[in-house]
Structure formats: structure tokens, C-alpha cells
Amino acid sequence: MAHQLLQGKKGLIFGALDERSIAWKVAEHAVAEGAQIVLTNAPIAMRMGKINELAAACNNAPVIPADATSIADLENLITRGMEHVGGKFDFVLHSIGMSPNVRKSIPYDETNYDNFLKTLDISALSFHKVLQTAKKLDAINEWGSVVALSYIAAQRTFPGYNDMADAKSVLESIARSFGYQYGFAKKVRVNTISQSPTVTTAGSGVSGFNAFIDYAEKMSPLGNADAEQCAQYCISLFSDYTRMVTMQNLFHDGGFSNTGVSHLLIEDLNRLNGQ
Numbered sequence: 001m002a003h004q005l006l007q008g009k010k011g012l013i014f015g016a017l018d019e020r021s022i023a024w025k026v027a028e029h030a031v032a033e034g035a036q037i038v039l040t041n042a043p044i045a046m047r048m049g050k051i052n053e054l055a056a057a058c059n060n061a062p063v064i065p066a067d068a069t070s071i072a073d074l075e076n077l078i079t080r081g082m083e084h085v086g087g088k089f090d091f092v093l094h095s096i097g098m099s100p101n102v103r104k105s106i107p108y109d110e111t112n113y114d115n116f117l118k119t120l121d122i123s124a125l126s127f128h129k130v131l132q133t134a135k136k137l138d139a140i141n142e143w144g145s146v147v148a149l150s151y152i153a154a155q156r157t158f159p160g161y162n163d164m165a166d167a168k169s170v171l172e173s174i175a176r177s178f179g180y181q182y183g184f185a186k187k188v189r190v191n192t193i194s195q196s197p198t199v200t201t202a203g204s205g206v207s208g209f210n211a212f213i214d215y216a217e218k219m220s221p222l223g224n225a226d227a228e229q230c231a232q233y234c235i236s237l238f239s240d241y242t243r244m245v246t247m248q249n250l251f252h253d254g255g256f257s258n259t260g261v262s263h264l265l266i267e268d269l270n271r272l273n274g275q
């Protein structure tokens, strides 16, 4: 159902690891909608992942490695990326998350602070670094759009989400604060999408993830949004139809965030209580 919504636009996409990645779906949809893209991921992820397969399917998009916590890598990526597309970018997707504490199953109240700092650097400050580097290199056209992916644990506690919850709060705050700066300076818009739990490599690392998915499915009038649907929402935010949307955290969750309790959960509880 492509509509050429991104015809002539150029995009930079972080975070496609494998075909389950949200960024993977965004890349496919962006190209189907007429965009020219540059792909990037951390050097180690590129060795483990399948990004070259994706690049081939995306009109042989260039793949430029960059650790999103390294300013030198980001400067190289954005400079070389602009050379590839022959100008500035119109959209950027930040689809990056990793917590060493989650990976090592270290509980939130026994956190390892070196790990915690890495979580914040990779999952939140990297967004600031991408924005600051792009602004410094004047790499995004006026009315360009930058989107990062978040999760509702930024607002409400989901214990298994651990220090990623704090990282997502910072990420959403950066979208507001940098969106203000970039809006006045260059008319560039900056938003986060708060996505339903989705089966991906990053998602599945969260403890109790299957229960998260089932719970959210039952709590959401429309059910959980999947990666494909998230990609479609990203495309709308990259398009010219959402030019005045900036500094927002936008829930893409089938209604989960505004539901207190659902009749499906009450029925489950009644069954458990033998009623």
C-alpha cells in the first residue's frame, strides 16, 4: 500500500539488526515509499546481524558502521552519508536500545552503575549525540523529521524493564528539549514514538517479556501494534503530512496507555478467583 509519501526524500536509519527489528521494517517501508536511505548500526551488530541483506533489498543502500555513543563515529557516518545521498537528510530514525543490566539480569535495586551509565549512553544520550552532530554538520533539511523509539515504562513502572525505563524517560525528554532547539534553529522536528511491546532481539531480552506482550494485548482495545505498523507510523512522521508535529511523545500502542483496566483482564482475574 505504498503511496510514494517519501518520494525524493533521503533518510538515515539506525538500528536494523535482523528482520524482526523495527528499523528493518522502517527501512523497507521508507524505500517502498520512494526514499533513498543510508543504513547504520554498531560495528559489532553489523558482524552479527544481517544488515547487508537489508541493504541489498533497499536499492543497495550504503551501510556505514557507527557506534552511536561515539561522536567521531557519528561525524564520519553523517559526513559520508551525506556524500552518498548527495545532500542533506530529510529524516532520521533512532532505533537503538541496550542495557547491560537487563542483559545480565541484574535487578534494578542492585544495579551496577557502570552498566547503568552504559544503558543511558547507548539508549538515551546517543539520541542527543545524533541530534547535536547532525545540527553541527547542518545535515538535516528544513522541515526534516527525527524519530526515536520509546516505551511506556518511561511514564509507568514495569519492573522487568529495569534501567531502560530511566533511559526512555531521558530519551523522551531529549526529544522535547532538542526539538525546541532544532525547531527554532532549522525547522527540524523531533519526536518519540512509544511503541507496544514487540517481539525483537532487544524486546525479548526484557525479563517476563511474554507476559508483557499478553498483558498489553489484553489491555489494548486495538491489540498490540506490531513492528510493521510501527514502521508505517514512522513513515507518516517522516512525511510532509505531519510537518507541525514536534517535541511529542506519541503513543502507538492500540490504546494501551489510556486504558485503566479491560474487561478481558477482569474476566481472567474472575476465572483465577473461581468466579
Ligand code: NAI
Residues within 6 Å of the ligand: 014, 015, 016, 017, 018, 020, 021, 022, 023, 041, 042, 045, 066, 067, 068, 069, 094, 095, 096, 097, 098, 122, 149, 150, 151, 194, 195, 196, 197, 198, 199, 200, 201, 202, 203, 204
Ligand atoms: P533490535 O534489537 O532489533 O534493535 C536494537 C538496535 O540497537 C540493534 O540494531 C542494535 O545493534 C542497536 N545498538 C545497540 N547498541 C548500539 C550502539 N552502541 N550503537 C548503535 N546501535 C546500537 O530491537 P528493536 O525492538 O527493534 O529496538 C529498536 C528500538 O525500539 C529500541 O529503542 C527499543 O527500546 C525500542 N522499543 C522496542 C520495543 C519492543 O518491545 N521491542 C517496544 C518499545 C520500544
